[in-house]
Amino acid sequence: MGLGLLQRRALGDIQMALLGIPLLRVVGHQAADEGLLVALDLDTSQFEKSEGGLPVEAVERLFVFVSLAWPLIPPRVEVDHQRWNHQPHVLQGRRLCLYLDPATEWNPEAGMTGFLERLWEWFADAIANRFNAATALYHPVGGVLHRSEGAPTVVVTESLAHLAPGFHVGRILLTPRTPRRIDVASWNRTRPTDNTIPGVLVVLSDSLPSGGGNHLSDLAVAIRGQDARQQRRQFLSAVSKTVRQLEPNQHLYVIIGVPNRHLTGEQRLHLVGWRLQQTAVATAVDAAGRRHKPEDPHADAEPKVEWTYIDDIRAAVTTRRDSERPVTWLEGKNIELWGCGALGSWVAEHVVRAGASRIVLRDNGHVTRGLLVRQNYTEVDVGERKVDALARRLEVLSDRVTARPVHGLAQLAMDDVNKADILFDCTVNTSVAVTIGQHQAGGRIAIPVAQAATDNDTATLGILTVTTGRRGETTNRIDRYLERIAAGRPDLQSFRRFWDPHHHASLTPTLGCSVPTFHGSSADSCSIAASAVSLASLALSRGIAAGYLLASPHTPYDVPLLTSVPVPGPGPSSDELTRAMVIPGVSR
Numbered sequence: 001m002g003l004g005l006l007q008r009r010a011l012g013d014i015q016m017a018l019l020g021i022p023l024l025r026v027v028g029h030q031a032a033d034e035g036l037l038v039a040l041d042l043d044t045s046q047f048e049k050s051e052g053g054l055p056v057e058a059v060e061r062l063f064v065f066v067s068l069a070w071p072l073i074p075p076r077v078e079v080d081h082q083r084w085n086h087q088p089h090v091l092q093g094r095r096l097c098l099y100l101d102p103a104t105e106w107n108p109e110a111g112m113t114g115f116l117e118r119l120w121e122w123f124a125d126a127i128a129n130r131f132n133a134a135t136a137l138y139h140p141v142g143g144v145l146h147r148s149e150g151a152p153t154v155v156v157t158e159s160l161a162h163l164a165p166g167f168h169v170g171r172i173l174l175t176p177r178t179p180r181r182i183d184v185a186s187w188n189r190t191r192p193t194d195n196t197i198p199g200v201l202v203v204l205s206d207s208l209p210s211g212g213g214n215h216l217s218d219l220a221v222a223i224r225g226q227d228a229r230q231q232r233r234q235f236l237s238a239v240s241k242t243v244r245q246l247e248p249n250q251h252l253y254v255i256i257g258v259p260n261r262h263l264t265g266e267q268r269l270h271l272v273g274w275r276l277q278q279t280a281v282a283t284a285v286d287a288a289g290r291r292h293k294p295e296d297p298h299a300d301a302e303p304k305v306e307w308t309y310i311d312d313i314r315a316a317v318t319t320r321r322d323s324e325r326p327v328t329w330l331e332g333k334n335i336e337l338w339g340c341g342a343l344g345s346w347v348a349e350h351v352v353r354a355g356a357s358r359i360v361l362r363d364n365g366h367v368t369r370g371l372l373v374r375q376n377y378t379e380v381d382v383g384e385r386k387v388d389a390l391a392r393r394l395e396v397l398s399d400r401v402t403a404r405p406v407h408g409l410a411q412l413a414m415d416d417v418n419k420a421d422i423l424f425d426c427t428v429n430t431s432v433a434v435t436i437g438q439h440q441a442g443g444r445i446a447i448p449v450a451q452a453a454t455d456n457d458t459a460t461l462g463i464l465t466v467t468t469g470r471r472g473e474t475t476n477r478i479d480r481y482l483e484r485i486a487a488g489r490p491d492l493q494s495f496r497r498f499w500d501p502h503h504h505a506s507l508t509p510t511l512g513c514s515v516p517t518f519h520g521s522s523a524d525s526c527s528i529a530a531s532a533v534s535l536a537s538l539a540l541s542r543g544i545a546a547g548y549l550l551a552s553p554h555t556p557y558d559v560p561l562l563t564s565v566p567v568p569g570p571g572p573s574s575d576e577l578t579r580a581m582v583i584p585g586v587s588r
Contacts, residue, residue: 003029007036010066013112014038021116027061035067044127053129054087062096062119071108074099074115085209086261088136089126091143092211098122100137134262140270141258142211148306154273155183155311160203160257161266162187167223167231168203169238174253182308184255197250198242202235203257203269212256212272215302216281217288219256236285243281251275253308266316274305322354326538331355336420338362338410340386342459342520343452344426345376346529351424352394354537358402359394360420361387362410363427374459374522411435418446422540425451425475426529437476440467450536451475454528455497459520460555462528463498464548466539478547478567485565486549494557495549527552535562 003011011029018024023043030037040063044056065076077096084090089097098118099105107114125131133139138146154174171189173196176182185196192198202219205226213219216239224232243252254276257269276284280303287302312318322328327350335356337348340363348359367381367389381389387405394403406413410425411432417423423445425432439445447469455461463482467473483499486492531550539546547565551557 003031003036006068006070007031007066010036010070010112011038014064014066014116017112017116020113021120024116024120032065035065035070038064038066040064042123044123047124047127049127050129054090054123054126055083056123056127071111074102074106074118077119082210086207087126088131088133088139089122089143093142093209096122097137097143134260138270139262140207140260141272142209144211145309146212146272146274146307147309148274151275151306151308152178152180152182153311154253154255154308155181155313156255156271157313158184158187159266159314159316160187160269161316163203163257163266163269165205165259165268166203167205167227168201168257169231169235170201171238171242172199172201172255173197174199182253192245197253198245199253199255200235200238200242201255201257202238204259206259207261208258212258212274212307214304215287216254216276216284216305217291217302219254220288221291232288236288239281240285243278246278248278250278251306252278252281254305255310266314269317271310271312273308273310275308276303276305320355326534326541327351327354329537329541330422330533332357333421334419335359336362336413336417336423338413338423338425338432339427339429340390341365341371341426342374342525343428343454343529343532344424345386345390346526347424347426347452347533348390348394349376349397350530350533352398352401352403354533355398356401358404360404360406360416361390362406362408362413363387364408374520374525376522376526414439414444420447422448422450422536424536425449426453428453433476437474440474440476441472443471445469448536448540449475450532450540451479452529452532452536453498454520454525457497457519458556459524459528460552461495461497461557461559462532462548462550462552463495464532464535464550466536466544466546466548468540468543468545470545473545473567478545478565481565481567482547482549485563491558491560492549492563494559495563524552 015026018026023046025041026038027041028039039061042060042062044058044060047056061080063078063080065078067073077098078094080094082093085093091097136143138144170187172184173186173189173192174182175185175196187201189198202223204223208222220232220236223235239252239254246252252275253273255271255273257271259268260270284303330351331354333356335351335358337344337359340348340361344363348361352359363386365386367377367384367386369379369382371377372379376393377386377389385405385407387407391403391405394401410427411429414435425436433451436445436449436451440449449467451465453463465475465478465482467475467478486495528550535548535550545567547567549563551559551561553561
């Protein structure tokens with residue numbers, strides 16, 4: 001089969017690029033399905049070699065597949081041997097993982113020159129043992145993602161620290177949550193309940209460098225190869241006993257713990273999983289009992305497994321994506337949130353996503369359709385009390401939070417305040433502010449208070465006061481300092497609207513039947529709420545009482561994006577906080 005235009009162009013690009021790399025040469029090429037296959041010989045004599053690095057011969061034969069989508073996607077490189085099994089960034093022993101994330105690392109404009117330079121760099125790092133096998137993506141299972149389209153995700157949260165190294169098989173319980181999600185409920189199987197189904201856990205003695213295969217028998221062959229017939233029989237026995245407890249329309253789920261040779265403790269186990277329809281398991285077990293070698297020609301007659309993606313969030317192996325951000329202060333905290341409107345409804349979501357364990361919501365309002373343009377509610381919430389709708393949403397956002405809705409006036413709840421770790425006041429209510437200030441002055445509030453509001457005209461300006469709970473600190477006192485600073489600085493004049501009773505360009509959403517409110521969108525109010533949560537968390541993580549004037553980047557006012565005001569008195573000031581914040585255009 002002759003080469004097409006795109007294939008000839010790709011071959012020409014390779015030959016031109018190789019003019020600058022004399023140790024790589026083309027030794028053959030042919031048209032392939034939907035692309036071009038090029039054989040290259042790589043002279044490895046010039047590479048620095050280190051113990052533990054990629055074991056190479058003097059000349060390595062490489063096979064480069066260039067798809068017809070070139071140059072939008074990079075070529076694929078493989079070898080025709082298994083000498084590089086267990087090597088980091090070698091997929092299933094044959095394919096080289098040149099790009100961990102092609103979407104960000106591959107630039108089509110770099111062309112073949114960029115691709116071949118990347119190939120050269122890969123070999124230089126691999127031969128010199130500069131790759132970290134402990135962090136190589138999916139390394140214990142051949143470096144590839146095990147996931148079948150349409151199969152559910154299995155969520156794992158519970159620790160496996162009780163398992164010693166070596167082979168282990170046991171029965172587990174799983175809880176179906178949705179058609180696309182199922183959770184591991186227990187690693188130590190007890191009697192199934194109405195909402196759980198039994199499954200199997202098998203922990204291997206070694207990794208699977210060629211991947212997990214496609215059949216139950218592939219796993220059985222791997223177990224026998226790593227250990228002995230006894231372990232294979234033990235695994236198949238657990239499968240047979242478990243499947244008897246399933247209904248014909250259910251699946252058998254198997255979770256496989258695959259050890260990483262380069263890690264210890266619970267971190268060593270990389271989890272993958274698959275499922276089989278209950279009615280297909282008997283045939284698969286029979287095939288596994290007769291099959292002894294990976295290359296068994298009868299394997300294709302066996303029903304294939306569906307690989308279920310394992311969403312592994314065990315503490316030993318997972319780092320939260322917000323772990324280095326200010327909101328980590330909120331993790332595990334008990335929150336009082338007063339006011340569930342344009343600021344409070346978004347504050348609630350941010351603190352729950354940050355890991356708050358409990359949140360008490362206080363508001364006396366109901367959801368109307370007009371609120372949906374900027375408050376954190378949906379069409380199905382219309383007519384409900386805000387606190388009830390928001391509590392339901394928050395408990396769907398996180399399994400870790402308990403949300404308690406309280407319908408009524410927040411200022412009547414002062415007796416419960418000190419049960420929380422922090423009070424967020426987003427009511428923009430004068431009575432509430434006065435009540436909080438009086439209780440702080442009298443020493444009756446001993447927890448931090450973060451009070452936030454936005455401007456009436458645009459919802460692009462914000463004011464935030466943060467107290468730490470120390471006696472003598474009041475939000476009103478910090479508010480007065482902010483007012484004096486704003487009055488004395490020309491660049492802060494736009495913020496004076498927070499204290500000017502005549503500057504209220506209120507909006508009446510529905511003539512004759514709605515309370516005047518402020519102008520602003522969900523993007524505006526959510527932006528101010530998000531900044532307030534981050535700033536309050538940062539201040540409290542450092543034990544600092546502070547006042548802030550803040551603005552969204554799209555504000556129409558010519559003001560600094562962030563102004564912090566030191567709080568006179570004992571203890572650290574907010575100067576200590578803002579010195580740690582390097583933000584262009586920020587006033588300090």
